Amino acid sequence: MNMQTKISRRTMIRTMAGAGGGMILGFHLPGASAGVVAPEPWTTPTDGAEINAWLTIDLDGTVTIRVPHTEQGQGALTSVPTMIAEELDVPWENVRAVFADMNRHLNQGQEYKVTTTHGSQVVRLQHPHIMQAGASARERLKAAAAIVWNVDPSQVTAKQGVLSSGSNQASYADFVTAAAEVQLAQEPTIKTPDQWWLMGKPLPRMEIPHKVNGSAQYSIDTRLDGMVYAAVKCCPVPWGKVKSYDFDAVRNRPGIIDLVEFHALEGKTFTSDMQNGVAIVADSWYRAKTALDLMPIEWDYGPNANVSNETQAAEAQRLFGVEGDVSNEIGSDALGRINQGGNTLSAQYHRPYETHARMEPINATVSVTDERIDVWSPTQDQAAPLRIISDHLGRDTKEIFVHTAFLGGAFGGNGGGATAVTKQAAEISNRLRRPVKVIWTREEDITHDKQRPPVYTELKASLGERGLPEAFFSRAVWFTHEGVANHGPATADYSIGTMPYLVPNRRHERHNVATHLPTATHRGPGANQNGFIIEQFVDEMALAADWDPLEWRLEMTKGLEPWQRVLLKMKEVCGFRTDLPKGQGMGIAVVEDHNSYCGACATVSVSQRGQLTIDKLDIIINSGYLINELNASEQLEGAACWELSHALYGGLDLENGQFTNTNFDSYHLMRMPQMPSANCYFALSEDGWWGGMGEPGGPPTPAAVANAIYFATGKRVRSTPINQHDLSWS
Secondary structure (H helix, E strand, O other): OOOOOOOOHHHHHHHHHHOOOOOOOOOOOOOOOOOEEOOOOOOOOOOOEEEEOOEEEOOOOOEEEEEOOOOOOOOHHHHHHHHHHHHHOOOHHHEEEEEOOHHHHHHOOOOOOOOEOOOOOOOOOOHHHHHHHHHHHHHHHHHHHHHHHOOOHHHOEEEOOEEEEOOEEEEHHHHHHHHHHOOOOOOOOOOOHHHOOOOOOOOOOOOHHHHHHOOOOEHHHOOOOOOEEEEEEEOOOOOOEEEEEOHHHOOOOOOEEEEEEEOOOOOOOOOOOOOOEEEEEEOOHHHHHHHHHHOOEEEEOHHHOOOOHHHHHHHHHHHOOOOOEEEEEEOOOHHHHHHOOOOEEEEEEEEOOEOOOOOOOOEEEEEEOOOOEEEEOOOOEOOHHHHHHHHHHOOOHHHEEEOOOEOOOOOOOOOHHHOOHHHHHHHHHHHHOOOEEEEOOHHHHHHOOOEEOOEEEEEEEEEOHHHOEEEEEEEEEEEEEOOOOOOOOOHHHOOOOOOOOOOOEEEEEEEEEEEOOOEOOOOOOOHHHHHHHHHHHHHHHHHHOOOOHHHHHHHHOOOOHHHHHHHHHHHHHOOOOOOOOOOEEEEEEEEEEOOEEEEEEEEEEEOOOOOEEEEEEEEEEEOOOOOOHHHHHHHHHHHHHHHHHHHHHOOOOEEOOEEOOOOOOOOOOOOHHHOOEEEEEEOOOOOOOOOOOOOOOOOHHHHHHHHHHHHHHOOOOOEOOHHHOOOOOO
C-alpha cells in the first residue's frame, strides 16, 4: 500500500501508557513561575522592539532573549536568558527564549561573538559578554528615561521591568524604542556574584516540559512540502572507495527517485568532509533504506583493510620501548631514578575506541533553490551548517538560513550535523532542487562517527620517604586521525601530564600514531580516558605504601586550594572507608576538567559470580562559581552517566579496518535501572575563576568505580569495557 503514517512522540507516549503491560512514564516538573521556550524556538515571533541583537521587549513587558548557543540538554536556553535577565533586572516569568538568527550573525559583524557550544564554555567563558548585553540594555533604558525626565541617568532605577526616578515611573516597554538609539559613552561593568538576585537560584530548565510531553522539535522532525528522503552508505573502511554498484537492480522499486554518488576530495579529511559512498533517494526513508540494502555494492577497502584492535595493541607495545615526545617534565631524570630499582611499581592501562551513539541519529534536512538555501542540522555550533554549505556549494552566506532545532545529544565532535551528513543533504538537494532529508542508519552513524581515540599508557613510579612517590613516568600511545595530538584541551596530556600531585621528578611522553579512522572530541576530552588511568594508578601508589587513598591525595595536593576543597568535602560527606566486607567496596577519584575540580566516590557491590552493582555515587565539584544548582546537578549526573555507559559497556571492535559492533545490540550503553543513585555536592572557591559544568562530572566516575571494584574483589581493572572483565571472587 502506498500509505505513510506519522506518529508523534506525544501520541506514542500516550499509546504506550494506555496499553496493557505497556510503559507508564511519570514526571515531576519543579517550579511554577519560570521563563518559557516554545517547542519550535526558531519560529517564535519576536514582535517587540529591539534594544540590541540579544533581546526585544514587547508592550506587555515580555522580554524575548535570543540565544546563539544550541540546546543539547545542557541548559543553554535557560542559562543564557538567566545571565541576561540578571543584568536587565526583569521578572523571570516575563522571559522568553528563542534561537538567534545565524544569517544575521555571520553577515552583520558577528554580533553574538561566539556561537559554538562545547567545552563547558557557555557560562564559564561567555558569561562576561552575555551578561554585558543585559547590562548594556538596562543602562540604555535608564539613559532614555533620563532624557525624557530631565534627570541624570544615575538618578534612574531599573528594577523588575520598571524604570523610576522620584515621582516618575514607567515600564521598560515605554522606553525600549528610544533606548535602541542611545549610544553609551562606555559599556557598564557586569555584576559581581554578591549582587546577584536571580543567578544562583535553582531554576528549572525552560525546555523540559516540551521534552516531557513530546512537543519539542528536533532536526530529525523536520517536514517540508515536497520533501524527499535519502539513505546513505559510505565505504565501511573510512576513506575507502566505491568500486561498483548496480542501481538498475532497484531503480524500479516503488517510490525510488534517484541515486547520488559521493566523492571524497583529495586532502579534505575534516570531520564534516565527504567520504566515498552512495545515497538512494525515495519518497520515504524506509523505501530509500530498503532499496539501498538490496542494491549490490562492491567496495575498495584500500590500504587500511588489515588494521584491527590487535594490530594497534601490538604497535602500542612496540612504542612502549621507544622514547616519545616529551609533553611535560618536572625535576630531573625521573625514568633513571625509577630504573635504579628500590620500591617501584608499574602498570599498563588502555581505553579503546568509543562512539558518541547520540539518541538522535545523524541527520540533516536541506532545501536548495536559486534564491535561498534552508538547512536543519543538529550541530553544536548554530553557524556551522551555514559555513559548511556555503563552502560546499559555493553559495553566498547571505542566501543560507539555518533553522536551529533541539539536539538529541551532541557530546563533542561538534554534533551529528558536523559529520558529512550536512554536505550530503546539500549535494542531493542541489541536484534535485527539492527539499531532502538524509538520515543515517545507526550502523552508518557508528561506522562514520568521529570516535573517541584509543590510548595505551604505561606508568611507572618509585616510592621514597614515607612511601610517597619521588619519581613518576608515563608514556602514552594515542591512535588519532592523521596523528593529531589534541582533540580538545591538550587531550593527550590532560589529567596525567597535568596531574596536580606534587611528585618532585616527573616525565610524561606520548606517541601520536596516525590512523585512517576519524577521531574527535567526546564529552570531557582527554580527561575521560586519562582520568580512568591516572586515578587508578594513584590508588596503586597509595596502597603500595599502606596509605589511605583519600589521605594520600590530601597529602599530595597540600597548598592547592581548589583540590583540597574538593577532597575535604569528600571526606566530610562520603564516609569513605576501605574495610567494607568482601564483595563491597568504595572508591574515589578526582580529576580537573575544563577548569573545574571534580571528585567522585562510588560504592559498589560485586557478587561472588562477578555481577557488578553500583549502589551509590557521590559527586563533589569546585567550579569556582555556580549560577543554577538544579541544572548543575543535572549536568553532573548526566556526565557521570555518559562516562559510566562507555566505561562499563562501550568499546568499538575494530576488524579489517572497520568497526563491527555498530548498533545497540552489540554496542551497549547503560539502561535506566543501571544508573546508581547520585548525590551532588558543591565546594566552591568563589575567588575569581570560573569552571565548566557540563563535562567535569564524567572523568572521575569510572576510576572511582574501578577503585571500588578493587576493594570489593581484590581485582584491578586496567582497561574498559569493565563488563568484559572477570570480577568473580571467592
